[in-house]
Amino acid sequence: MxxxxxxxxxxxxxxxxxxxxxxxxxxxxxxxxxxxxxxxxxxxxxxxxxxxxxxxxxxxxxxxxxxxxxxxxxxxxxxxxxxxxxxxxxxxxxxxxxxxxxxxxxxxxxxxxxxxxxxxxxxxxxxxxxxxxxxxxxxxxxxxxxxxxxxxxxxxxxxxxxxxxxxxxxxxxxxxxxxxxxxxxxxxxxxxxxxxxxxxxxxxxxxxxxxxxxxxxxxxxxxxxxxxxxGWKPEEVVPLRVLAVQLNIPQEASRVLWSLEEVHGGYEDETLRALNELEEANVMRMEEELEEGEGALEIEMPDWVLWPESALKEWLLFTGDGLQVTGPANRLTLERVLGAGSFTLLMGLNEIEAVLDGDIAVPVEGGDSYNSLLALPPGAERFLSYRKQHLVMFGETIPYQDQLPILRKFYEMSAGVEFGGGFSTGSGDEPLRIPHPAAPDGQVAVIPSICFEDTVPRLLRKYVHTGGQLIVNVTNDGWFKDSEAAAQHFANARFRSIELRRPMVRCSNTGVTAVVGANGSVYDPLTGSRRVLEDESGNHLTRGWLFATAYVPVDGPVTLYARGGDxxxxxxxxxxxxxxxxxxxxxx
Known part of the structure; x- marks a missing residue:
């Protein structure tokens, strides 16, 4: 026996x-x-x-x-x-x-x-x-x-x-x-x-x-x-200051438990509070430098502000001729936040296909809808958009649900919530190119990813080019509450930075908001500070903001993995x- x-x-x-x-x-x-x-x-x-x-x-x-x-x-x-x-x-x-x-x-x-x-x-x-x-x-x-x-x-x-x-x-x-x-x-x-x-x-x-x-x-x-x-030499990188905001919004599966007013107000309050505190810190340092009579002071304000996946409640409507329209609540929130400084705003937002009915954009019945990462540089009138390509099965899409309705019923029975409808699959392999005055060519190329896409290396490696690049991930692990899902997600994601030798900026609703170096480290190589949003006890499941610097390689190498994959x-x-x-x- x-x-x-x-x-x-x-x-x-x-x-x-x-x-x-x-x-x-x-x-x-x-x-x-x-x-x-x-x-x-x-x-x-x-x-x-x-x-x-x-x-x-x-x-x-x-x-x-x-x-x-x-x-x-x-x-x-x-x-x-x-x-x-x-x-x-x-x-x-x-x-x-x-x-x-x-x-x-x-x-x-x-x-x-x-x-x-x-x-x-x-x-x-x-x-x-x-x-x-x-x-x-x-x-x-x-x-x-x-x-x-x-x-x-x-x-x-x-x-x-x-x-x-x-x-x-x-x-x-x-x-x-x-x-x-x-x-x-x-x-x-x-x-x-x-x-x-x-x-x-x-x-x-x-x-x-x-x-x-x-x-x-x-x-x-x-x-x-x-x-x-x-380490690397300072002339080999471009410093990029980022401010990432995390609200830790509770939810049941896909259902967010906050109202529109609570969500939008949360992003406004947390972002404006962070900008005000950074400005006050700059004033205090300036006064200290003037008293001590030392050299020029470097003002520390964000180049980018990040909000997580599906941050705002209203959708962005887009038409075939390039028109973009969003709801009044979104517009009000964006006006309040963008008026507080000069920075690029990156955020997750859902998009839906629309047509013009006179002067009004109307969603197309049965049209495409996307889980998207949007970027709005200073002075821009249109969002740059990346549309998610690797959809989560039974979360963002149910394959063959029209032919096999039982699959949808199985999900709803096991999850306890209705399936809110699937997203369309995005396409493309060009990074988002965002203006940045400190970069040699005046821009930084973003390798975009949404949610679990930063655990899919075959997807991210197709965006790799020479020049200044970094990975941006917006995510929401709130589906899984205070479990270890977010920590496991982050552990997997860090390897994309090593595989591709590109730094990463992550912004999560409930999860791990962090900056990762091209060697996978979360520590700032100059200051030694830990670039992870955590509370006093070291818990990443918290509300707050992270202000940190990502060091973007001026001429990032194309690694063997980026060329040959697995x-x-x-x-x-x-x-x-x-x-x-x-x-x-x-x-x-």
């Missing part, structure tokens, strides 16, 4: 250990040992018959344990939905288990009497199988990122979100490729441990070249990270699939 139960138990332990690497637990160091129990179970458990099925169900248990813990925040919207998503995502663990237990198993078939004879050959075999399993894992994470529109959330490499020295390799292989290192190390350590056990029984010690090679790879990754974390992970998937098919063909 114990022989049958220990593989499932080991699988569950691996799933739990891996879940502890992510918020709210954040014990990232466990990523180095998390997969060891699962690998031992896959490589030694079960019988020689039906290895694939044994590995599939064992891997599935590990995946279920991981995702049921990792995604418990979805229960804030739908408990049934959380279980469904978790069990679907567990299938990727299952396919890893089937591979590792079968064709990726270094100990099958058994090689009696040969172990320990040739240390170098044994090391080569160990490294080969470790790399094969690690590449297959990376390939499955890559597949998960696009299959059924994709959910690349909390890949193993995201465990390095606070270990930035090892996260820097994401510019080469992406966040999915970072998973190679901990999986490879775990596979090598498990094989070396087994050989050490055998050597202890025989009283003979050998050199373990595979462990030395794995340790060398880890050292190379560490040294690369140290090199990439080195080349390592995609290659790993193809290699693993080819290995699997070849092994099956040979058995015939």
């Amino acid at each position: 114990a022989k049958r139960l220990w593989p499932p138990g080991a699988a569950v332990i691996s799933g739990v250990l891996l879940a502890l690497c992510f918020p709210p637990f954040g014990i990232g160091m466990l990523v180095w040992v998390a997969m060891m129990p699962l690998l031992v179970a896959l490589w030694t458990g079960g019988s020689d018959r039906r290895r694939g099925w044994f590995g599939f169900r064992t891997g599935f248990l590990a995946g279920a344990a991981f995702w049921l813990i990792n995604l418990k925040w979805i229960t804030e919207v739908s408990g049934m939905g959380m279980v469904t998503v978790a069990l679907y995502l567990a299938l990727y663990f299952a396919f890893f288990g089937a591979f590792a237990a079968g064709v990726g198993n270094p100990w099958r078939p058994r090689r009696s009497g040969r172990e320990g004879r040739d240390a170098l050959a044994e090391a080569g075999r160990s490294l080969g199988y470790a790399a094969l399993c690690a590449l297959w894992w990376c390939g499955l994470e890559w597949t998960r990122g696009w299959m059924l529109t994709g959910f690349g959330w909390n890949g193993m490499g995201v465990a390095f979100h606070e270990t930035l020295v090892l996260a820097q390799a994401a510019e080469l292989v992406g966040a999915t490729g970072l998973a190679f290192l901990p999986m490879f190390m775990a596979a090598v350590v498990v094989q070396v441990a087994r050989r050490l056990h055998g050597e202890a029984r025989r009283g003979k010690r050998l050199v373990h070249w595979d462990f030395a090679a794995a340790a060398t790879l880890l050292a190379v990754a560490f040294l690369f990270g140290v090199f990439r974390l080195q 080349w390592l992970s995609a290659g790993g998937f193809l290699l693993g699939l080819g290995w699997w098919l070849t092994a099956r063909w040979r058995r015939r």
